[in-house]
Amino acid sequence: MSLRISRRRLLRTAGATAIGAAAASFPVPGLIRSARAADAVKLGCLFSSSGAMANVEGRLTSVVRMAAEELNAAGGVLGRTVEVIGTDPASDWPLYAQLGRQLIQQDEVAALFGCWTSVSRKSVLPVVEQEDALLYYPLHFEGEENSQNVVYLNSPPSSSVLPAVEYLMGEEGGGATRFFMLGSDYVWPRTINQQLKGYWSKQGIEAEAWREEYVPVGHSNFQTLVNQIREFADQPGGQPVVILTVVGNSIPDFFREFANQGISALDVPVLGLDALEADFEGLDTAPLVGHLNCWAYLQTASGPRNEAFLAAWAKHVADTGAPYRGDVAIDPMVSVYDGVHLWALAAEKAGSFDVPEVRAASPEVSFACPSGYEIAMMPDSTYVKRGVYIGSLNETQGFDVLWQSDGTPDPVPFSPFMNS
Amino acid sequence: MTLLRLLVLLAVFAASPAVADRAALSAGLCAPSLGDQIAALGALAEAGATGGAEDARWAQAIVAAVEGRNLRCATDGVFIGEGEAALDAATLAPRPAPAKAAGPPVNNRLRAAAASAAAVLKLFTDFNPAVRAAAVGALERRREALNLTIVDAALANEPDAGVAAALEALRARLLLADAEPANRIAAIEAVAANATLRNRTLIAEALAGETDVAVQAAGAAALAQVDRSLALGRVLATLYSGLSYASVLLLAALGLAIIFGLMGVINLAQGEFIMIGAYAAWFVQNAIRTVAPGLLDWYLLAALPVSFLAAALVGLVMEALVLRRLYDRPLMTLLATWAVSLLLINLVRVTIGTQNLEFHQPFYVTGGVPILGDFIVTLNRLFAIVVAVAAFFGVVALLRFTTFGMNVRAVAQNRAMAGAAGIDARRTDRLAIALGSGLAGLAGVALAPLYNVNPNMGAGFIVDSFMVVVLGGVGSLAGAVVASFGIGQINVVMEPIYGAVAAKVVVLLLVIAFIQRRPEGLFAPKGRR
Numbered sequence: 033m034s035l036r037i038s039r040r041r042l043l044r045t046a047g048a049t050a051i052g053a054a055a056a057s058f059p060v061p062g063l064i065r066s067a068r069a070a071d072a073v074k075l076g077c078l079f080s081s082s083g084a085m086a087n088v089e090g091r092l093t094s095v096v097r098m099a100a101e102e103l104n105a106a107g108g109v110l111g112r113t114v115e116v117i118g119t120d121p122a123s124d125w126p127l128y129a130q131l132g133r134q135l136i137q138q139d140e141v142a143a144l145f146g147c148w149t150s151v152s153r154k155s156v157l158p159v160v161e162q163e164d165a166l167l168y169y170p171l172h173f174e175g176e177e178n179s180q181n182v183v184y185l186n187s188p189p190s191s192s193v194l195p196a197v198e199y200l201m202g203e204e205g206g207g208a209t210r211f212f213m214l215g216s217d218y219v220w221p222r223t224i225n226q227q228l229k230g231y232w233s234k235q236g237i238e239a240e241a242w243r244e245e246y247v248p249v250g251h252s253n254f255q256t257l258v259n260q261i262r263e264f265a266d267q268p269g270g271q272p273v274v275i276l277t278v279v280g281n282s283i284p285d286f287f288r289e290f291a292n293q294g295i296s297a298l299d300v301p302v303l304g305l306d307a308l309e310a311d312f313e314g315l316d317t318a319p320l321v322g323h324l325n326c327w328a329y330l331q332t333a334s335g336p337r338n339e340a341f342l343a344a345w346a347k348h349v350a351d352t353g354a355p356y357r358g359d360v361a362i363d364p365m366v367s368v369y370d371g372v373h374l375w376a377l378a379a380e381k382a383g384s385f386d387v388p389e390v391r392a393a394s395p396e397v398s399f400a401c402p403s404g405y406e407i408a409m410m411p412d413s414t415y416v417k418r419g420v421y422i423g424s425l426n427e428t429q430g431f432d433v434l435w436q437s438d439g440t441p442d443p444v445p446f447s448p449f450m451n452s
Numbered sequence: 453m454t455l456l457r458l459l460v461l462l463a464v465f466a467a468s469p470a471v472a473d474r475a476a477l478s479a480g481l482c483a484p485s486l487g488d489q490i491a492a493l494g495a496l497a498e499a500g501a502t503g504g505a506e507d508a509r510w511a512q513a514i515v516a517a518v519e520g521r522n523l524r525c526a527t528d529g530v531f532i533g534e535g536e537a538a539l540d541a542a543t544l545a546p547r548p549a550p551a552k553a554a555g556p557p558v559n560n561r562l563r564a565a566a567a568s569a570a571a572v573l574k575l576f577t578d579f580n581p582a583v584r585a586a587a588v589g590a591l592e593r594r595r596e597a598l599n600l601t602i603v604d605a606a607l608a609n610e611p612d613a614g615v616a617a618a619l620e621a622l623r624a625r626l627l628l629a630d631a632e633p634a635n636r637i638a639a640i641e642a643v644a645a646n647a648t649l650r651n652r653t654l655i656a657e658a659l660a661g662e663t664d665v666a667v668q669a670a671g672a673a674a675l676a677q678v679d680r681s682l683a684l685g686r687v688l689a690t691l692y693s694g695l696s697y698a699s700v701l702l703l704a705a706l707g708l709a710i711i712f713g714l715m716g717v718i719n720l721a722q723g724e725f726i727m728i729g730a731y732a733a734w735f736v737q738n739a740i741r742t743v744a745p746g747l748l749d750w751y752l753l754a755a756l757p758v759s760f761l762a763a764a765l766v767g768l769v770m771e772a773l774v775l776r777r778l779y780d781r782p783l784m785t786l787l788a789t790w791a792v793s794l795l796l797i798n799l800v801r802v803t804i805g806t807q808n809l810e811f812h813q814p815f816y817v818t819g820g821v822p823i824l825g826d827f828i829v830t831l832n833r834l835f836a837i838v839v840a841v842a843a844f845f846g847v848v849a850l851l852r853f854t855t856f857g858m859n860v861r862a863v864a865q866n867r868a869m870a871g872a873a874g875i876d877a878r879r880t881d882r883l884a885i886a887l888g889s890g891l892a893g894l895a896g897v898a899l900a901p902l903y904n905v906n907p908n909m910g911a912g913f914i915v916d917s918f919m920v921v922v923l924g925g926v927g928s929l930a931g932a933v934v935a936s937f938g939i940g941q942i943n944v945v946m947e948p949i950y951g952a953v954a955a956k957v958v959v960l961l962l963v964i965a966f967i968q969r970r971p972e973g974l975f976a977p978k979g980r981r
Binding site: 083084086087090203204205206217245246247248250251252253255256259260262263265266267281284288289291292293294297298299301310313314315316319321322355356357424432434435 | 557558559564649650693696697797802804807808818819830831832833903904905956
């Protein structure tokens, strides 16, 4: 009898816990929503400042605010001031959709800026399609999607991953012939690896030349996997590389173990597809020099546009006391910054904030991106054409530019290597 | 001062007869093709090796410039550095470089060749035998700029017997493809002396085209010997991985074993106490950095007591404000401590930020020591193992041999009876909670060199530590040890077979099945509860 009561009580407590969890991760509307002038046009942000993605994702809301301030300083958009509404989806994928719907329906935002992982984007996608809203998505990703309700600010694999893998297979990259793919277990790494395998098959590379391993999202103990990588690398057959698609805090954990086990980038270079300057903030990168990444922007990109952006970010961090480093800028920050400006340019061009008109005007505007490329949306898809950088990790936790594309290659939304 | 250095440099290099050679050598680095640039680094190493100490030091400066991405190519020469402050690479004398001069792109292949050349040149310029020995060790792996001429020159030049012996071994290894079968056998044996998989591949590849019977036999014997070491190394590596994972689990669970196991409080804030311990270690690091920078390497040890006290203090406050009223309602403690955990996470997030904290990595938690085959003892994990073992025996001693420990056990077994016997149960509660929280703080220090330290780090430990405590038997410290070791080993053995995702599933299923059969856990405490 007493057992039954306690079990019932346990269930009740568990229920209360679940409700509490949902409540705790909601933003408190009164605190965040300000009753500012009714004529302000609103932009909504869906970036987590808690949970597994907080370390990298949280700072993007600050960048959107910074870009909005720039717009407001220049007189706003169509004469209206821009107001940014931040949320915290807490790295909880369904919550992105829920908060996205709330932003569209209750706050009536003109556009959404949000999501880092593909699984969060996939969760918001039905919402923006149903409401016919616009989501500006700042990450390079696996492609295989072309929704007219998402502006893909960053590159699909054809114009980010493939150039980097081709570089590694070329003379300068060390002539890689063997590949160890290690990723977090969700849609982005699996799709990327699927396309890579298709690409290598078309190149005539045998299936024995690659291996594919996945770890749970948030995995931190990489001892066994680093042992496996060393074993793979030391076997005969040519130059090995690691194609790393783990995300979030798994990235520094992996590199820490890799360095501690004494494997050098000169022997086994790692192409970290989601590796960013910010992932190395807590690490000593001297033993990691030479590992690679590929993005549409690197902090070391040259040019006055980048200098202006870096100065503006440093000033924004100093002024607002945002808990991020003012001297670190990462690709998604620049992409979301581009996104706010592209949206503003398109709205000005359309003379309206209505989604269909902004979308129609989008391909007609272009923006001078801090990366040094003039970027614009494709006329036949909602992908934005970006330049390509390959970066090489240096001693000071930054990436030096190893290679950059001549122009902005056309993104290919659907990879021809997907099902081969 | 600068003028003096300049004069010295001029005096040295004006007298050098080889300035023209040096110009040609440095110009090779600016060749258009990567292959030529790598060959130029080899030529530079050989020139330094055969040309005497002066040439070696010059070549070293050029190689350092390549590694530091400071080399600049222009039509009228090669420069080190930019603009007015640049040096001419051939003479190392100041000479302004033209604007916008670029260097060769430093990719990994060029960097590897430069690292090899730098190691060669250390053999001829460094006075410290330990540095030269380390350079020989580096050359064993990185041979891009190495050849027999260089090794012979180094042998002729080497005063230290130990380094000379290492050089002899290195020389033997270079003869894997020599015309003389005896040399090939010696080379195979020298390579096999270090039984790594990489060396096994080297031998196997050398044997592929071998026709000499004696060499084939020596090769087969060497391979068999390497294989034995590799197999043993693999077993040791698996054991060590399991042990290190177990130490992490034990560190996280030890405090909980006291708070949950002995006090019956379901403390969901335990992970956040670990986080507080790690943050306290970070503050200790920063304090030492400002007060006594020379002792910075020892901050982790200094942080052990500080983190213990910091987490214990937070635990005491939580006890006084929250838990005190909930001892007879254990399930309520679950909600209350969960609220505390959210409070702590957000407090840290607001005050310090969400980014990963930057920790100085002292030598005793950096890198690893190769033991056998490819088995490497990584020092950061060894540190966690040592702290876990020390913490465990400390707690056992405390509970077994002190009055406080006796009181804790008495209160845990029968609260009312203990009170009747004159034990201040309230005070004992407070101290036990403080001890449990403090242990989590210790875990924070030990885990700081292993994990990312950020406000959310605690969440990753809480499920695992409850699993360990429940599986081990609530209230049993020995059970916690056995459970963490078991979970750690099973995980590590499963991972290479089924993958990391499935390994987690299998471990959880095993735990569920075990708890079904034996709800009281591995070691059930005797007595009434």
